[in-house]
Structures are given as C-alpha cells and as structure tokens.
Amino acid sequence: GENVEQHPSTLSVQEGDSAVIKCTYSDSASNYFPWYKQELGKRPQLIIDIRSNVGEKKDQRIAVTLNKTAKHFSLHITETQPEDSAVYFCAAADYKLSFGAGTTVTVRA
C-alpha cells in the first residue's frame, strides 16, 4: 500500500517568513494529493490539493508543487501569520487516502 513520509515534524518560523513542508510517497498510482490543516482541538480542513496531471497550484499565500518522477510534493506558505500556526498533514490517494505524520508549524510573532 501507499506510504507517505512527511518532514519536518516541527517547524518554527518568524512571522512574515516562508514555511515549507515536504512529503514523499511510494505508490506511483497515487493521483491526488491534498493538504489538511488542523488547529488545536479542531477537525482537519482541506487547504489545498493537487492532482497528478498538474505540477503546481497556488491559492493566495499557499502553494503546492508536485514532482511525479521523484514522487514528492511540497507545501509552501509565504508571509506567514500567527493564524498559520497549526498541524499540517499531507496525504496521497491511490484507492484510499494515506496521511503523513504531520508537521507542527509555529509562527513566532
């Protein structure tokens, strides 16, 4: 089955700086790669996703890139703000969604 690895496990950035989270996946059949944000005590919510026929997608301060050859994808958050502090999960879908272990992002004011 699919195996998703996510790095780093924790990330501390100064407000205004960029944050990058990287994930690798094992199954070349995976074709959908969502990113979820989970604030403390709350449910995960989709922030951006990308499909295997696209190399990059942007939504305001958030972008995701996908390298199918290398089987890795990354989340980029620019101009970080305190409300970006949360746990971020990457995932990859073949016939089911497999999640990475999560990255705890802390934005320092």
Add this chain to the structure above:
Amino acid sequence: DGGITQSPKYLFRKEGQNVTLSCEQNLNHDAMYWYRQDPGQGLRLIYYSQIVNDFQKGDIAEGYSVSREKKESFPLTVTSAQKNPTAFYLCASSIAPDSSYEQYFGPGTRLTVT
C-alpha cells in the same frame, strides 16, 4: 461547520466494554470513513464505506466494527478486542466513492478507556 457531526465529543469507558461512536452527515455524500488519530501520528484509516450496505477494512480494522444501513450514518463500534482503544476518532465523508475527492471531517470523539 455542520454537515457532518460526531457524538459524543468525549467518551469514557472501562476496559472490556464495547462502545459505539456516532457519525452522521447531511451532505448527501456517498462515501464515509473512520480514522484514528494518535499523538505524533497521522490519521490512520479504520474502515470506509463507499455505498450503503457495503464497507471495507482499512489499515487498522482489528478490534473495530462498523455498519452502513443508511446513507447518512456510519457508526463505529470499538470492541473489547481493540488492545489500545484510547485515541481521537475522526469520521469523514466525501461526495463520491473515490479517494480523489475532498474529505470533510467531523469534529471528532475523544475516547478514553481505563
């Protein structure tokens, strides 16, 4: 919020007892999922259902059971056979029985077994 609900928010049980977690959605979604979340780990799939009256085991189904008698409901029973049941349980649904669609999560149930 809304759309997919879980109850209760917190649940306490004694070891050896079965317990059922509720999950309801009014989004008219075909597919529903149960995940377990432990500290420092991602979400792990317990069971999923792509259509009424059908469900499949996920990666960690041992000690759990489900039913899908109605489209809007997908209850999870944690049995006494589950060796380490204390965890945060999340239910999710998606519009189509295909993992390449967004999954919407419920607020979760935190189960503590002592």
